[in-house]
Amino acid sequence: MPTPATDIANLYNILGSNELSRLDTHPVELLVTLRTISEAIPPAPQRIADVGGGPGKYAFALADQGHLVDLVDLSPGLIQLAQAEQDKRKATGKENLLQSLSVGNALDPTILHHGTYDAVLLLGPLYHLVDKSERVNAVANAVRLAKPNGVLFVAFVSIAAHLRDIAIREPGRLIADKEFYAKYLQDGRYEKFKPGVGNAHSFHTQVGDVKSFFADNFADTLELIELRSQEGILGGSLDATLSKSQPQVLQAWADLMYEKYSTGEEYLGCADHLIAVLKKRSL
Secondary structure (H helix, E strand, O other), X not given: OOOOHHHHHHHHHHOHHHHHHHHHHOHHHHHHHHHHXXXXXXXXXXXXXXXXXXXOHHHHHHHHOOOEXXXXXXXXXXXXXXXXXXXXXXXXXXXXXOOEEEEOOOOOOOOOOOXXXXXXXXXXXXXXXXXXXXXXXXXXXXXHHEEEEEEEEEEEEEHHHHHHHHHHHOOXXXXXXXXXXXXXXXXXXXXXXXXXXXXXXXXXEOHHHHHHHHHHHOOOOEEEEEEEEOOOOOOOOOOHHHHHOOHHHHHHHHHHHHHHOOOOHHHHOOOOEEEEEEEEOOO
């Protein structure tokens, strides 16, 4: 059954403030991901599509580097938050603005112009597309947006992340919801009703399944350059205390995670989030 887009939009309309601050409390994820992007694309200005980019934390950070960024998200509430930041920047005379902001669905092939982007970010949509056909469709749309030899950045949530979370907060759920978790560990589908936020549809995956997803569905159009842990070995919110550190201390930890602990097979399982870096093949 396809993922109800209205449920996901409503979820993020409710969780907007949390989404705005999430990367402030997980700074290693932010810094490692930004470095991953910067290392994989030429220097600014590059044209970048941030599809499913929420309130624009990455979009504005990349604009600050001089890139030309178009932001799209399914949630009107999150786009409103991004627009508020855009308006604030305009009011203070800041030059590095987003090129455009719009409400749109990663599954819609008409959201932006095809073949015009040096890089396409798909850092959120695959978290919530529970049917494989939808995930294939979202990536295929991102491929269409990219120029030949353009770079895609596609993020996934690890099954290990959710297991760590319930082990810390509600360990009894593994037994109380035994049948649910037996199925979840097989297909990664997390579909539950959460009081106060409604239906929560999300998809979580294993490291090996990320690689096979691209090999099975995009071997002719995409080359997988690397798969990286966005937190290094500091998944499970182990980077949270670093948000209170001095900038140079935080940067030193982020650099260590990026350089030593984010691409080795033995470290990928430590991730909450995995980012695949792919190049669009020239036909």
